[in-house]
Amino acid sequence: MISEKIWTIKRLLEWTTKYLSEKGISDSRLNAELLLCHTLKYKNRIDLYLHFDKPLRQSELDTFKTFLKRRLSGEPIQYIVGETEFMGIKFKVDQRVLIPRPETELLVESVIDLCKKYKKSQIKILEIGTGCGNISISIAKLFPDSEIVAIESSKLALEVADLNIRNHRLSDKIKLVFMNIFDDIPKYKNFDIIVSNPPYVSIDEYQILSDEIKNYEPKIALTDGKDGLSYHRRIADIGRSLLNEIGWLFLEIAYNQKNAVVEILENLKYFNIEVFKDLSGNDRVVKAKWSR
Numbered sequence: 001m002i003s004e005k006i007w008t009i010k011r012l013l014e015w016t017t018k019y020l021s022e023k024g025i026s027d028s029r030l031n032a033e034l035l036l037c038h039t040l041k042y043k044n045r046i047d048l049y050l051h052f053d054k055p056l057r058q059s060e061l062d063t064f065k066t067f068l069k070r071r072l073s074g075e076p077i078q079y080i081v082g083e084t085e086f087m088g089i090k091f092k093v094d095q096r097v098l099i100p101r102p103e104t105e106l107l108v109e110s111v112i113d114l115c116k117k118y119k120k121s122q123i124k125i126l127e128i129g130t131g132c133g134n135i136s137i138s139i140a141k142l143f144p145d146s147e148i149v150a151i152e153s154s155k156l157a158l159e160v161a162d163l164n165i166r167n168h169r170l171s172d173k174i175k176l177v178f179m180n181i182f183d184d185i186p187k188y189k190n191f192d193i194i195v196s197n198p199p200y201v202s203i204d205e206y207q208i209l210s211d212e213i214k215n216y217e218p219k220i221a222l223t224d225g226k227d228g229l230s231y232h233r234r235i236a237d238i239g240r241s242l243l244n245e246i247g248w249l250f251l252e253i254a255y256n257q258k259n260a261v262v263e264i265l266e267n268l269k270y271f272n273i274e275v276f277k278d279l280s281g282n283d284r285v286v287k288a289k290w291s292r
């Protein structure tokens with residue numbers, strides 16, 4: 001970076017946007033704004049525009065340079081700034097957890113839709129593989145009459161989920177449980193809904209994911225190390241004893257898993273199976289009913 005001229009917010013944003021774009025980083029303006037907000041400890045990007053002509057101190061420029069270098073080496077912007085947005089809600093994230101994806105909002109919206117139609121005063125929900133807690137926290141905020149148990153097998157991810165649950169003051173609504181669902185099943189039963197965005201990338205597809213994902217996000221959150229369907233099979237199987245006499249299962253799936261997951265569910269006697277497409281037109285969420 002040239003240092004003789006004064007670096008105002010405006011000038012630094014323009015320079016960084018161009019630089020990131022030349023280096024092949026998409027959404028370069030957004031990246032530049034987020035990095036600068038983080039450097040200056042601004043809460044909102046609008047603050048940059050309110051202080052467009054503010055010159056940066058040398059210490060701020062040095063910090064900014066460090067963040068920029070991390071971004072250029074491929075680290076996801078969400079890990080650098082330490083947070084992300086999901087369902088319009090802010091969540092702390094770092095390398096201990098998967099970064100919540102926009103497609104997963106469809107999973108939450110489908111659950112909320114059912115909750116709103118369901119005539120029950122308290123709805124008991126089990127989430128499997130909570131990561132940073134984004135699904136459970138969004139449901140608890142958008143449907144306050146819910147009571148949630150959230151399972152996670154990574155102790156590191158649990159620390160992040162716990163932090164987010166406390167930040168959102170939802171400790172009385174969401175109970176975190178450390179458990180590997182292949183070794184154990186929750187002792188709490190009679191859930192009305194089970195929801196999960198499980199690690200569903202097959203090991204073959206995992207190998208060809210971008211370095212930005214493979215080098216930074218937890219492998220255990222992405223792939224089952226097999227055909228990508230191990231979690232759907234296990235969750236559908238244990239779901240039969242965990243759900244109420246009548247209950248619903250909501251699973252996120254990969255674009256190419258619809259037929260296989262529907263078959264798994266039909267074989268286990270789930271019914272009224274529906275598949276919802278995400279905004280890109282890919283099959284993304286499977287909803288199935290269970291009745292004993």
Ligand SMILES: C[S@@+](CC[C@H](N)C(=O)[O-])C[C@H]1O[C@@H](n2cnc3c(N)ncnc32)[C@H](O)[C@@H]1O
Nearest residue numbers: 100129130131152153154180181197198199221
């Ligand atoms: C795809 S991530 C989903 C994270 C978050 N719920 C979301 O939607 O962004 C899957 C999560 O399942 C957890 N997980 C993996 N294997 C598990 C297991 N055997 N039992 C419980 N959780 C598991 C991972 O650590 C990870 O946090």
